[in-house]
Amino acid sequence: MSQQPILSVVLPVAGLGTRFLPATKAIPKEMLPVLDKPLIQLAVEEAAKAGITQVVLVTSASKRAIEDHFDVNFELEATLEARNKQSMLEAVRTTLPNGMTLAVVRQPKALGLGHAVLCAAPVVGDQPFAVMLPDDFIDDPQGSCLADMVALYNQQSAFSLAVEEVPREKTDKYGVVSLNADGRITAMVEKPKPEVAPSTLAVVGRYVLPAETFAALREVKAGAGGEIQLTDGIASLLSTQVFRPHRFKGIRYDCGSKLGYLQANTALGLRDQEVGVAFAKWLSSVI
Numbered sequence: 001m002s003q004q005p006i007l008s009v010v011l012p013v014a015g016l017g018t019r020f021l022p023a024t025k026a027i028p029k030e031m032l033p034v035l036d037k038p039l040i041q042l043a044v045e046e047a048a049k050a051g052i053t054q055v056v057l058v059t060s061a062s063k064r065a066i067e068d069h070f071d072v073n074f075e076l077e078a079t080l081e082a083r084n085k086q087s088m089l090e091a092v093r094t095t096l097p098n099g100m101t102l103a104v105v106r107q108p109k110a111l112g113l114g115h116a117v118l119c120a121a122p123v124v125g126d127q128p129f130a131v132m133l134p135d136d137f138i139d140d141p142q143g144s145c146l147a148d149m150v151a152l153y154n155q156q157s158a159f160s161l162a163v164e165e166v167p168r169e170k171t172d173k174y175g176v177v178s179l180n181a182d183g184r185i186t187a188m189v190e191k192p193k194p195e196v197a198p199s200t201l202a203v204v205g206r207y208v209l210p211a212e213t214f215a216a217l218r219e220v221k222a223g224a225g226g227e228i229q230l231t232d233g234i235a236s237l238l239s240t241q242v243f244r245p246h247r248f249k250g251i252r253y254d255c256g257s258k259l260g261y262l263q264a265n266t267a268l269g270l271r272d273q274e275v276g277v278a279f280a281k282w283l284s285s286v287i
């Protein structure tokens with residue numbers, strides 16, 4: 001039997017975004033722009049390069065702006081058309097790339113990332129799927145991290161988690177994996193203290209997961225803070241499914257943190273056609 005393709009990506013965006021308050025009081029953190037595109041759009045564009053056709057947003061009541069961003073804005077389009085602003089018109093019309101559909105489900109309460117992913121189950125159905133955390137922006141101008149992970153699934157039937165090496169003193173900020181001699185993931189622990197971390201290979205926000213993830217998440221008991229962790233759901237599948245680490249190309253910016261967000265804007269600003277040269281000049285004058 002041929003394997004089922006990866007067609008859906010789940011984008012859990014129902015978190016509170018407390019690290020960016022007060023900016024995120026009324027605006028979702030996923031709408032913060034890196035240069036001129038919101039984080040959520042950068043994620044959707046990466047997914048489009050991976051052949052994904054269905055985006056499933058898991059949102060909360062305060063995230064209407066994200067849905068509006070991917071919807072038609074008649075008034076704006078009519079005005080741009082009347083002013084003959086063709087490239088701007090194209091930019092606002094293709095926030096959702098051609099060929100993609102958007103479904104929105106609500107997470108009624110922020111009960112954790114695992115719970116948010118589980119909320120997408122009725123829309124994804126009994127299919128393997130991808131998960132992306134939009135605040136992890138992976139800058140790979142030539143490629144797409146998720147496209148490489150989908151290719152790994154298509155070629156080797158392996159599910160995968162994107163990983164990167166982190167300094168040992170930072171393992172308590174990430175999910176950390178252990179590998180066996182074949183390079184297969186055998187265990188995963190959430191935020192281990194540096195002295196007990198099984199490795200320094202940290203999971204970042206890209207996952208290609210089996211359909212069974214949903215059943216596994218239904219069995220997960222809420223941990224500290226009442227949250228259902230995605231890590232616990234995946235950990236329970238590692239003995240029966242093949243999961244591999246994906247060491248991605250490009251640079252990951254943690255845009256959920258102030259430093260990562262500034263770095264991402266600086267990187268894209270420096271290579272921007274319109275402002276890059278002037279920005280580089282200004283930047284070198286202030287440091």
Ligand code: UTP
Pocket residue numbers: 012013014015016017018019020058107109110111112113115116133134135256
């Ligand atoms: P974070 O741990 O970054 O939390 O969530 P957060 O609320 O977004 O941000 P801070 O830490 O308060 O600043 C990781 C991802 O999981 C989603 C978030 O939206 C983010 O994409 N998430 C988290 C949910 O969708 N629901 C939850 O209950 C928890």
